[in-house]
Amino acid sequence: MLSFIFICSELFGQNIIFGEKGGNWKYDVIHQTGLGIQEIILMNDTVIQGRKCQVLETKEHRFSYPNPPWGEVNYVGTYTIDTNITCVSGDTVFHYRDNSFYVLYNFGTKIGETWDLGYDSSVLGQTCTTSAVVVVDTGHIIHNGRNLRYLDLNMTDSNHSYNLEGRIYEKMGHEGFLFPRHGVICQDGVPEPSSFFLRCYGDSAFSTFSFAGPNDGYGIWSDTCEINFYVGEEEFITENNIVVFPNPFDNSILIEINTGILIDILELHDLTGKRINLEYEYHTDRIVLDTRNINRGLYFLSLKFTDGSSKTFKLMRE
Secondary structure (H helix, E strand, O other): OOOOOOOOOOOOHHHOOOOOOOOEEEEEEEOOOOEEEEEEEEEEEEEEOOEEEEEEEEEEEEEOOOOOOOOOOOEEEEEEEEEEEEEEEOOEEEEEEOOEEEEEEEOOOOOOOEEEOOOOOEEOOEEOOOOEEEEEEEEEEEEOOEEEEEEEEEEOOOOOOEEOOEEEEOOOEEOOOOOOEEOOOOOOOOOOOOEEEEEEEEEOOEEEEEOOOOOHHHOOEOOOOOEOOOOOOOOOEEEOOEEEEOOOEOOEEEEEEOOOOOEEEEEEEEOOOOEOOOEEEEOOOEEEEEOOOOOOEEEEEEEEEOOOOEEEEEEEEO
């Protein structure tokens, strides 16, 4: 194993191998129950034990699973998953957790050299071997005039609990996910039910680098690697002589009503089922809902009519 001495120094310009201001990682995720995009955002710098580090927040944007395959998908919601801290010293990126610094990436290593990822070898009641990686190849890629190093890694033992096998790039990190994830839990364990793929990375000094991804065919991604939260949505929704628009909405929702239809109850709920209190104007042929104080996300507009029937509309707040 390699040993490391932390070099307390500031990194500038093109010498920054990781943790550039404005860093943003996006990953395609395939779950058993749906599609997702996990986004890691560099929130701010911090100092831990005299060392300059970065605070990274992970969010997941969930989409419904297409049925049948390659059918329509819809945005479901966004959830904050966790926060991680990384620190850089020379050629090494450290992951700070449990009050200790563990080597995440070391771009100064050579073929055949190894490092321990520092994860507990006991997982889900099973005793695993140490989760360590070995460098099997090295190389460079050029992007936007920048010469970026990469390392190809294998796990040193098949009985590991966490996995970082594959290719890691300067600035962008691992081709699967930034941090080690559960692989097959020891030799006889159950594999993680989700798959991750690096889709794009960019920061304030590095134009967005995009990879092809498994979710490309669903309309989730734009050509510039932005997330399309409005995939599958219709701007004007027409049901039973009622028109609801715009979708997505911003400061207001308009409901146009044809003659002979009477609304008895009108309610708006968020994804958790919580009822949203709204102010609205009721006119002869339309209702205007004031949505200026509503957070971005997915909502359900429920209308109950005087004849006992009802209708629910799915709407997005941009």
